[in-house]
Amino acid sequence: MNHAASHQVTDLRPATESRTVRTRVANDELRGRQHLTRDEVHRLIKAAKKRRHGARDALMIRVAFEHGLRVSELVALQWQHLGLRHGHTINVQRAKGSLDGTHPFQGETVRALKRYQVATQRGYGFIFVNERGAPVSIEGFRKMLGRLSQRVLGLPWHPHALRHACGVHLINNGTDIRTVQQYQGHANIQNTVAYTALSGRQFERLAF
Template sequence: MPDRPRHLAPTEPPFIETRTVHDRVANDAARGRKHLTRDEVHRLMRGAIRHNRHGRRDALMLCLAFEHGLRVSELVGLRWSAVDLMTHELRVTRAKGSLDGTHPLQGDTVRALKRYQRESGRATGLVFVNERGAPVSADGFRRLLHRLSERVLGLKWHPHALRHACGVHLINQGVDLRTVQLYLGHANIQSTVAYTALTGRQFERLSF
């Protein structure tokens, strides 16, 4: 029987994406929340250095995703041209119609970036690459975080939990909503307001 013409071949349903969304919902329900805490992020960073083959790179990826509220696409697409190690600034190019911005880099993060730059021998192109110089993919980072979080925290976490962690942490520190909106690049402040429901800080001054 002749091969079925390519244009008549049945299309496959998007099993991977469906499974990914299903897993995220199931894991969110198991955890009872959608964001990592600052302590959990730091535990993951220590676990990456201890267990992963490219531990310092992976810990740095976790650090930048948390400290700058990066989506996974923004993280893996980060280029050295956006990192200013002299002025300690990071130029963030946002995805999904969000607003770009320039963030200050923390001292420990600057030192980690400098060390990683020396060890990788790269100061141009993409920041995060593998030993062959190929980019770390979004799916690759997702798998990395799934494995690491299950090993260190006992549950699989999705990369977007790092962005949520940033927003919740800033609000817990008392940063005003307008500043958090600008920092995360939200075009609509309602996206930022949603984080207040995750913290409970809006109720702290209530008394009965």
């Protein structure tokens, strides 16, 4: 038996997944953080509007940020999850064991969704679709955001940075930790506490 080989650790993930994880880690190290700022998100939204599918892409970025969505949750959104006529709410269907919830929409988001609905003439099924009417894929959104952020911000960002951006933004705005936990759908509050470390807001009153 080759003893050297017996001590090797085998990576059982698919090659593409392994490359994606390594690239994400490398880019996180270059950026020095894993979350986008609110200003950076709005720069991406503004730039996305100039693309071929600008209304859709900008809206996807906005909704992912404002509601702390994972990319899988974003692409799975359907019109029946929204209340655009009464209450202006979104029924967030969480993944990975997180808790579902109902969020209010921001005014500009409601207006953007209504414009997009009129333009696409769709009021049922998946919200974000391609030219063939099929839902935008996880990989499709990931590639779009990566290319866009590379051009606008100088480095490619991954979709989960939008979810992190939401959590950090809420903490920075003084939202209490339990509310952030519920909004993000965290079953374990320790996942929410991590945002306070990213924010640094809890240290603002310290004096030296």
